Amino acid sequence: RAKSAGRDNYKHFAPEMNDEARARLDMENAIRRGLEQDEFMLHFQPQVNSRDKSIVGFEALLRWHHPELGMVPPGEFIPAAERSGLILPLGDRVLWMACRQQKAWSDSGNPVLSRAGICVNVSPIQFRRLSFVDHLKKIIQATGVDPALLTLEITESSLMDMDSQVLEGLHRLRELGIKLALDDFGTGYSSLSYLKQLPITLIKLDRSFVMDLPDDEEDAAIAETAIAMAAKLGMTVIAEGVETGEQRRFLENLGCCFMQGFLFARPMSPDDLADWVKSPLED
Ligand code: C2E
Ligand code: MG
Ligand code: MG
Ligand code: MG
Numbered sequence: 001r002a003k004s005a006g007r008d009n010y011k012h013f014a015p016e017m018n019d020e021a022r023a024r025l026d027m028e029n030a031i032r033r034g035l036e037q038d039e040f041m042l043h044f045q046p047q048v049n050s051r052d053k054s055i056v057g058f059e060a061l062l063r064w065h066h067p068e069l070g071m072v073p074p075g076e077f078i079p080a081a082e083r084s085g086l087i088l089p090l091g092d093r094v095l096w097m098a099c100r101q102q103k104a105w106s107d108s109g110n111p112v113l114s115r116a117g118i119c120v121n122v123s124p125i126q127f128r129r130l131s132f133v134d135h136l137k138k139i140i141q142a143t144g145v146d147p148a149l150l151t152l153e154i155t156e157s158s159l160m161d162m163d164s165q166v167l168e169g170l171h172r173l174r175e176l177g178i179k180l181a182l183d184d185f186g187t188g189y190s191s192l193s194y195l196k197q198l199p200i201t202l203i204k205l206d207r208s209f210v211m212d213l214p215d216d217e218e219d220a221a222i223a224e225t226a227i228a229m230a231a232k233l234g235m236t237v238i239a240e241g242v243e244t245g246e247q248r249r250f251l252e253n254l255g256c257c258f259m260q261g262f263l264f265a266r267p268m269s270p271d272d273l274a275d276w277v278k279s280p281l282e283d
Contacts, residue, residue, distance in 0.1 A: 027080040030066070035089055039065050042097050043267035046280065047119070047238055050248055050264075051257040053281040056238075057117035057151070059260060060098045061267045062090075082125055091126040095136060099143040099150070101270060106146065112277045119151040119181060124158030130165070133172045140176070147177035151202060154180065156188025159198065167197070174199045181238075186222055196233065203230045205256070207241025214250040227256045 034040060044058040064072040081087040098120045105113035126132060140147050152173065159166070159182075170180060181202035182195075186209050205226055209219045223239070230237045239251050242261030251259065268276060 024080065024083070027077065028084045028086060031077060031081055031084075031086050031090065034064055034066065035086075035093065037067075039067070040090065040093055040097075041065060041269070042094065042101065043269055044101075044118075044273050045260055045267040046265040046273075046276070047258065047260045048264045048281060049257050050242075050252060050259050055112055055116065055277070055280060056258055057119060058273070059119040059153070059267075060094065060101070060121070062094055062121070063267075078123070082123055085125070087123045087125050088129070091123055092135075094120060095122075095139050096143070099139050099145040102149055103143050103145045106149075110274075110277065112280070113274070115149070117149045117151055117179075119153050121153045121183065124155070127152075127154060127158060127169070128166060133169055133176070136173070136178070137176060148179075150177075151179040151181050153183040153204065155183045156185060160188065170199050184240075185237075186226060200235060202236045202238060204260075205237055205239045207261075210239050210241045210247055210251070210261070211243075213247045220250070223251065223256075224254050227251075227254045231255065 041063050042060045043063050044060055046058055047056040048054065049056055062074045062078070064074075064077055066072050078087070081090050098118050102116070102118045105116060108114060129135075140150070173180060179201045180199060181204055182198070182200050183204045184206040185203045186206045203226065205223060209222050209226075212219050213223060214220060227237050236258060237256050238258040238260055239247075239256055240260050242248055242251065242259040242263045244263060247261075248259065248263060251257070264281060265276060
């Protein structure tokens with residue numbers, strides 16, 4: 001009845017804010033329950049050298065296997081986890097799973113997997129905690145993973161209001177032997193002089209600049225500039241979201257041969273990955 005009385009009236013009985021607040025609370029409770037029930041897992045997407053077809057490493061991507069909703073993509077729950085602070089236990093789970101997985105690969109003796117680097121996405125909220133570096137150190141010691149095989153992906157925007165403490169944290173991570181990557185490069189507003197001070201070894205060119213290559217002239221210019229700049233600064237570039245042979249050739253011509261995208265492989269469960277590496281990149 002309230003519904004048929006019109007939109008405004010309906011709103012009066014169930015104000016939008018309440019719905020939103022309730023949906024948030026539901027999501028938070030579901031994440032909490034998911035953590036308890038161990039519903040989160042990592043999938044891994046290969047990063048390849050398109051020229052010699054070698055495997056450069058794997059990006060760990062979080063997946064939530066929800067009992068009713070099925071596979072929930074990270075875009076749908078990471079923001080809620082960040083808003084609520086649940087990203088701390090969740091991100092912690094990710095670090096443990098990634099380190100354990102790499103250690104298991106090392107122990108497996110598989111020639112590709114045993115020396116494969118893993119890239120792990122880290123939320124700025126996790127990363128800005130003072131205890132982050134010490135905590136990660138503990139996980140590395142407990143799992144026995146080789147820190148040289150670990151890269152943390154941080155987004156450009158998470159470094160926006162970087163203070164000396166954050167910068168010091170980055171350097172301490174480097175001292176542990178961990179590598180740092182700048183994710184979604186080009187979508188933030190970092191200046192070149194600012195990039196120069198960061199102990200970053202890898203830049204991930206955001207998919208939005210790769211998507212419309214080679215036709216979009218602006219994206220082509222951005223890709224070209226980013227690749228040239230990275231080379232000058234001694235950093236490696238991985239192009240994200242490479243889906244077509246045309247994109248691949250265009251990037252190769254610019255001197256970028258490290259790529260990640262559906263053209264090569266989708267993110268996979270560790271089981272599927274173990275199969276995939278048996279015959280990874282055949283033309
Ligand atoms: P990202 O770190 O930029 O990860 C790359 C995303 O692009 C992944 O989406 C991947 O599946 C997708 N992708 C890769 N190649 C292609 C392609 O060729 N075409 C298209 N259309 N997409 C491609 P996914 O797994 O849905 O993750 C989305 C975002 O969620 C990630 O973006 C990252 O920001 C965040 N995320 C994922 N896992 C974690 C995590 O463990 N912790 C945190 N804090 N964030 C995570
Ligand atoms: Mg990433
Ligand atoms: Mg990215
Ligand atoms: Mg992204």
